[in-house]
Amino acid sequence: MGDCKNIKKNIAICNCTYAGCPRHGVCCECLAYHRPAAQLPACYFDAKGERTYDRSFENYLKNVK
Ligand code: SF4
DSSP, X not given: OTTOTTHHHHHHHOOOOOXXXXXXXXXXXXXXXXXXXXXXXXXXXXXXXXXXXXXXXXXXXXXXO
16 A cells, blocks of 8 residues: 555545544545445545544435535
8 A cells, every 4th residue: 555656645635534544545445445335435524524434425415415
């Protein structure tokens, strides 16, 4: 995961507050992790929605209403 050429740029704009996740700044890995679970990455959520750590599609729809 340390091979991503965009990791510094991505981390600078990443809003994920889930500490300790090894996928911070590696957006392809983040998507690959969440997609099979019918989830979206933190960056789809506003600050309040992100803090729930519920990345489900259902929570996303609640968050954007
Ligand atoms: S959204 Fe999920 S996979 Fe992506 S950095 Fe945050 S905790 Fe990790």
